[in-house]
Amino acid sequence: MKTIIEPFRIKVVEPIGKTTLEQRRELLAEAAWNPFRLHADHILIDLLTDSGTGAMSSEQWAGIMRGDETYAGARSYWRFKAAVQDIFGHEEVIPTHQGRAAENLICSAIVKAGQIVPGNTHFDTTRANIEMSGARALDIPIPEARDPESLHPFKGNIDLLRLEALLEEEGAANVPFVLITITNNSGGGQPVSMENVRGARAVCDRFGVPLMLDAARFAENAMFIKLREEGFADRTPKSIAQELFSLVDGAMMSMKKDAFGNNGGVITLRSPEVAAEVRRLLILTEGFPTYGGLAGRDLDALAIGVQEILDEDYLEYRLASTRYVEERLDAAGIPVMKPCGGHAVYVDGRGFCSHLPNEQLPGWSLSVALYEHAGIRTCEIGNVMFGRKENDGSWTWPALDLVRLAIPRRVYTQSHMDYVIEALIELFAKREEIPGLRFTDRPAVLPHFTARFEPVPVEVNA
Numbered sequence: 429m430k431t432i433i434e435p436f437r438i439k440v441v442e443p444i445g446k447t448t449l450e451q452r453r454e455l456l457a458e459a460a461w462n463p464f465r466l467h468a469d470h471i472l473i474d475l476l477t478d479s480g481t482g483a484m485s486s487e488q489w490a491g492i493m494r495g496d497e498t499y500a501g502a503r504s505y506w507r508f509k510a511a512v513q514d515i516f517g518h519e520e521v522i523p524t525h526q527g528r529a530a531e532n533l534i535c536s537a538i539v540k541a542g543q544i545v546p547g548n549t550h551f552d553t554t555r556a557n558i559e560m561s562g563a564r565a566l567d568i569p570i571p572e573a574r575d576p577e578s579l580h581p582f583k584g585n586i587d588l589l590r591l592e593a594l595l596e597e598e599g600a601a602n603v604p605f606v607l608i609t610i611t612n613n614s615g616g617g618q619p620v621s622m623e624n625v626r627g628a629r630a631v632c633d634r635f636g637v638p639l640m641l642d643a644a645r646f647a648e649n650a651m652f653i654k655l656r657e658e659g660f661a662d663r664t665p666k667s668i669a670q671e672l673f674s675l676v677d678g679a680m681m682s683m684k685k686d687a688f689g690n691n692g693g694v695i696t697l698r699s700p701e702v703a704a705e706v707r708r709l710l711i712l713t714e715g716f717p718t719y720g721g722l723a724g725r726d727l728d729a730l731a732i733g734v735q736e737i738l739d740e741d742y743l744e745y746r747l748a749s750t751r752y753v754e755e756r757l758d759a760a761g762i763p764v765m766k767p768c769g770g771h772a773v774y775v776d777g778r779g780f781c782s783h784l785p786n787e788q789l790p791g792w793s794l795s796v797a798l799y800e801h802a803g804i805r806t807c808e809i810g811n812v813m814f815g816r817k818e819n820d821g822s823w824t825w826p827a828l829d830l831v832r833l834a835i836p837r838r839v840y841t842q843s844h845m846d847y848v849i850e851a852l853i854e855l856f857a858k859r860e861e862i863p864g865l866r867f868t869d870r871p872a873v874l875p876h877f878t879a880r881f882e883p884v885p886v887e888v889n890a
């Protein structure tokens with residue numbers, strides 16, 4: 429059989445928000461054309477993020493019942509530690525309430541002002557936490573990562589030559605660690621090869637610098653290695669993941685992604701000294717070291733999820749279902765980022781809305797138009813998120829203006845995705861009618877969450 433099916437059946441269902449076109453027009457005006465301001469009742473298909481939005485399994489729900497809420501030394505913690513250690517292999521396992529809390533703790537513990545933290549591409553919260561420590565977050569992906577047309581199978585790789593040159597120049601004292609994000613979310617959900625992590629390990633060893641992973645989507649990355657890297661076809665995703673973690677000194681993970689968690693995070697470390705410092709800070713902000721801001725029941729659900737995600741049938745279906753969307757959009761001539769990543773499909777906003785200048789926010793306008801047309805919510809990663817207003821009033825725009833269709837895990841069926849594809853194809857046919865938008869209120873920090881917009885009158889367009 430060629431058809432790859434969802435390797436699960438549905439036990440609990442949840443209604444989704446049906447609205448009319450008229451209602452959506454009103455709702456958008458009320459939300460000041462910012463999809464982050466919409467109410468969940470009014471969203472039919474929500475592709476805003478794959479973070480914390482997954483469906484838990486019957487085993488995870490059973491784990492929730494087993495959860496032990498003992499303040500210190502809960503049974504849930506020992507089950508969590510064993511499940512994480514089995515994959516990550518590091519001696520120290522420290523739960524946190526989500527990924528950015530893990531980043532904050534690591535940065536507070538070991539990053540000093542003036543240092544540099546190089547990586548393939550840091551996620552925004554990681555970058556923000558590094559910068560909060562007074563250090564510089566430096567992205568050095570391979571050159572192919574910046575070329576939307578390149579079909580490189582591991583476009584998430586870090587540039588080893590630049591890494592070596594940087595460590596040569598800066599020395600170990602100025603680089604607290606190197607961070608590789610698997611998969612590279614900000615670079616389009618692209619995977620990193622085992623060879624690349626091995627190479628980074630060798631470079632870090634030469635200079636005595638620790639190597640860490642941001643492992644939010646480690647299982648998807650392991651499956652990409654199995655499918656694309658020579659010598660891994662017969663290995664299980666779990667053994668590939670174990671080998672990846674064996675190459676590094678520690679990891680931070682948002683367990684809202686590849687642990688099927690609705691909340692949760694973890695830090696794993698080899699060094700007991702660094703772990704002791706992290707735990708000291710953790711007690712101030714997250715809670716006791718055996719629960720780290722989570723309920724015991726959350727720890728049990730995560731312990732089960734982090735193992736369940738490595739099921740090969742699930743990962744085969746996961747990557748195939750993302751690719752399914754990407755291939756159909758591509759075949760219809762819609763400009764998408766290639767090759768397809770693991771958790772999301774990225775549409776090129778400037779290519780789709782080529783009639784709109786950067787000032788009229790093509791990607792954002794597309795995401796608003798897609799909601800208006802079909803009730804689908806997506807997330808712009810482009811001009812609104814990263815555009816910068818200079819002192820002279822002019823704008824600097826990012827290299828890419830993308831709309832991310834992030835696919836929650838085990839939540840939507842193929843017919844939901846067929847609906848998304850059809851909606852985008854219909855919209856593409858009348859793309860020139862998509863009105864541009866402009867800011868009416870733009871907060872200086874993380875503007876996308878709360879900014880307000882208005883449509884640009886058509887005569888201005890002409």
Ligand code: F0G
Binds near residue numbers: 526527529551613642
């Ligand atoms: N690292 C990566 C690679 C991420 O994608 C995220 C979150 C984090 C760290 C932070 O984790 O949200 O648990 O605090 N990404 C989400 C997204 C928000 O939509 O891509 P968190």
